Amino acid sequence: MLLVLANPDDREALWLRTALVSLVDMPVEVLTPTRLICARSITHRLPSTSGGFRFEFADGGVLLAGEVAGLVNRMTTMPTAHLEFAAPVDRAYAEAELHAFLLGWLGSLACPMLNPPAPESLAGAWHSEVAALHLATLAGLNCAVASVDADAPFLPARTPAQMVHFVLDGKVIGPILPAGDRDALLQFGHLWGTRLLQVETARQGGKLTFVSASALPHYSLGGRALVRAMAEVLSA
């Protein structure tokens, strides 16, 4: 089966699930982080030759390593409500442990994943706005003049986005671009360090100008072309 790991109110995840169902010949299910964390029995074994993982949920359902053919990872928040009444020191420790477990578990999955987790974000590689501008510059995208200071930390207001593209495993999906601009987007995706990236840009003085990027895409903006490409990657 394909799993979409997302909060129950994540509209993009729900939209994607519906869109994927007609494109793959296997079940597509949404798994919430809360269901995952509140599983009655969690076992994760390393190295994976020792058995991988097993989640046994409160309703008797079971999730085994061999059942997951692909995973869409939108784990933006980690459920911690069950730790609410612990002493602050214990809660902080347990939260760090829970995060470390989830990062290790997601990182151990052998199936195709969009996007793989990263230490700075369970949902995949993340860069600050300052770092994103640097990567965009290195990739050859035009960037608005900017300066920043710890005492004046705010970057200039972003140019409104005019175009949205998705970089997925070396492909650019979205409105047709000149080859140079397409290459810059590919390079930007590579520097960002994730498989699927949404990039928003604008034309300024004829140059493709970087506006923002996210490893948590709005799939619906990419439409059928994006979902088809994702289905291909996830069922590989």
Next chain:
Amino acid sequence: MILIAGIPHEPPVALAIAAAEESGAAYIVFDQRDHLSARLQLKLDAVAGWQGTLSTAAEVIDLQAIDGVYVRLMDERYLPDVAVLPPSTPERLRAARFHSLLYDWLNTASIRIASRPRAMLSNMSKTYQAGIIHRCGFGIPETLVTNDPDAVVDFVDRCAAEGDDVVYKSVSGTRSIVETFRVADRTRLSRIRWCPTQFQRKVRGTDVRVHVVGSRVFATRIESEATDYRYSGRQSGTDAKLTSIELEPRLQKACVALSAALDLPFTGIDLRLTPEGEAVCFEANPCPAYSYYQSRTGAPIAAALIRWLAEGER
């Protein structure tokens, strides 16, 4: 020019400063305790990315003149001048902004950095890092992370039947003392229901700490009766004995490869060499407290670090 960023009297930083002084390399020190009066200004260059200056009361550092940085910064929330203040005070907020911007520069600057704050995060999860370690050709301990007491009992019994103990320790980067699982621990296993906990089959063999600096390798053998040699005095009543050793070339290469895979040009790798000849790796420390090892073995780790930072290859 080398920038050494940290608390100057902290042993690893102090050794790096002494090594820079001795080598004659050009260096400057950013004392992290000056963070509230320090100023960091960055401007986006259309080709080179962010450039700028780091200013303290004593000097203005042109960041373009920096070829290498040794990063040994502590979590700014625990710096003495802000640790006692409520989280929303201007000083705390400013400390957070300053460090966030400093980390942005350290994460993006196209110079030698040991090591980039972003790369240091892999150590936040030992099981995440274990995957990378395994792919680099090292053995990893048989590990169970679980919230299920029955699974722990099965694991402990299976290991015991094969003559092995089980140890438990944190999964996260939070420092914990490695302890052997005892019969008495079974009575409090229900506590793990709240949070998956890490258990490992105890690996027999000799502890070796390997410091990698660029492509140079410094290995130290540790002899101790304790489960966790860092707490040898407390756990076994005697201090650990540390000796410099030469690793076989295959292992040296694997350590350098692991360091590169983690994007950590300076790292402290914890190995155990088993009687069967396998090298089992527990973790790679992204900001190693190498002074403990250098002071006991004389290995020139700080000198190697300074040399690597000064070489200037981009």
